[in-house]
Amino acid sequence: MTDMAAPARPQGVEIAQYSDGMTDDPEHVALNRAAWDVMASDYVDPGRRAWESDAPCWGTWQVPDSELHILPDVDGLDTIELGCGTAYVSAWLARRGAHPVGIDNSPNQLATASSLQREHGLDFPLLLGNAETVPLPDASFDLAISEYGAALWCDPYKWIPEAARLLRPGGQLIFYTNGCLLVLCEKDDEDVPVEPVLRRAYFGLHRTAWSDQHTVEFHLGYGDWIRLLRANGFEVENLIEVRPPEGATTRYPYVDLAWARRWPSEEAWIARKRQ
Numbered sequence: 001m002t003d004m005a006a007p008a009r010p011q012g013v014e015i016a017q018y019s020d021g022m023t024d025d026p027e028h029v030a031l032n033r034a035a036w037d038v039m040a041s042d043y044v045d046p047g048r049r050a051w052e053s054d055a056p057c058w059g060t061w062q063v064p065d066s067e068l069h070i071l072p073d074v075d076g077l078d079t080i081e082l083g084c085g086t087a088y089v090s091a092w093l094a095r096r097g098a099h100p101v102g103i104d105n106s107p108n109q110l111a112t113a114s115s116l117q118r119e120h121g122l123d124f125p126l127l128l129g130n131a132e133t134v135p136l137p138d139a140s141f142d143l144a145i146s147e148y149g150a151a152l153w154c155d156p157y158k159w160i161p162e163a164a165r166l167l168r169p170g171g172q173l174i175f176y177t178n179g180c181l182l183v184l185c186e187k188d189d190e191d192v193p194v195e196p197v198l199r200r201a202y203f204g205l206h207r208t209a210w211s212d213q214h215t216v217e218f219h220l221g222y223g224d225w226i227r228l229l230r231a232n233g234f235e236v237e238n239l240i241e242v243r244p245p246e247g248a249t250t251r252y253p254y255v256d257l258a259w260a261r262r263w264p265s266e267e268a269w270i271a272r273k274r275q
Contacts, residue, residue, distance in 0.1 A: 028207070028216035029130050032153045033105045035215045036085075040108035046251075047086030051116045056092045058147065058176055059266045060252045061244035068240055070174060070268050074098040077142040080166060082131040082159060082175075083149020087113035087124075093145075094122050101141075103127040103134055104149070132158035139168045151175035152217050155207075156228060164232040169275045173234060179241065179264040182255060183208065183219045190254040196263070225269065234271040242266040 056065040065071050075097030081090045084102030086109060093100045101124065104110050110126050117123055129135060131150035144163040163173050184202060185194045188210065208217045229236055241264035248257055255265045
């Protein structure tokens with residue numbers, strides 16, 4: 001890990017093991033780490049396919065960026081991927097001239113990321129840690145990004161302020177996660193497709209625990225997202241409610257195309273830190 005007194009651009013960050021204090025992590029951090037260390041093997045092949053592609057595709061429906069226009073021009077930017085998993089988003093950024101850093105809670109996910117770095121000849125820092133408390137200096141980055149990483153598995157009331165701290169004035173925040181309507185309608189059993197029936201209260205939406213996977217997700221309503229972002233110095237530039245194209249497929253059984261063509265099962269937020 002770099003010296004905390006190092007220049008703003010983090011270089012040479014290595015995969016660092018948790019200290020004995022890892023038991024002090026919040027419950028959801030420990031639960032999600034344990035679950036993802038088990039699930040990591042299921043994401044090796046999808047991660048490899050994403051690394052092999054130079055045409056970024058987003059989310060469970062793999063909608064091309066050429067349709068969603070999420071990625072900005074990143075050439076020369078310092079970027080951090082919050083909850084990077086196998087780090088394919090950081091690989092996309094690196095190939096476009098960015099200087100990425102990835103941080104993730106799961107040692108097994110980072111082991112896959114490191115292996116894919118060697119396979120593809122890309123080298124950028126990977127940090128084992130909780131995206132709610134990143135051990136890097138203030139104002140180190142121009143872009144913070146998360147696709148189903150911190151955006152889903154971290155408490156937004158902790159990781160959004162942390163993203164704001166890490167970004168320079170004028171820096172951009174992009175995160176991609178489950179759509180709010182999907183969460184409100186989703187069943188507890190992820191093997192059963194969602195139906196157009198409201199099953200959760202919208203007001204007070206925050207922590208969602210899944211009994212079958214022993215994981216904890218976090219979701220907010222639209223007003224809560226906007227208030228949280230603005231309270232931490234962000235201006236919302238766009239909210240993309242993702243509609244998969246006709247014929248799209250997904251390997252996830254909890255949503256089908258007919259539902260996702262009628263209601264957004266995924267959403268991407270784009271915000272900028274005020275100057």
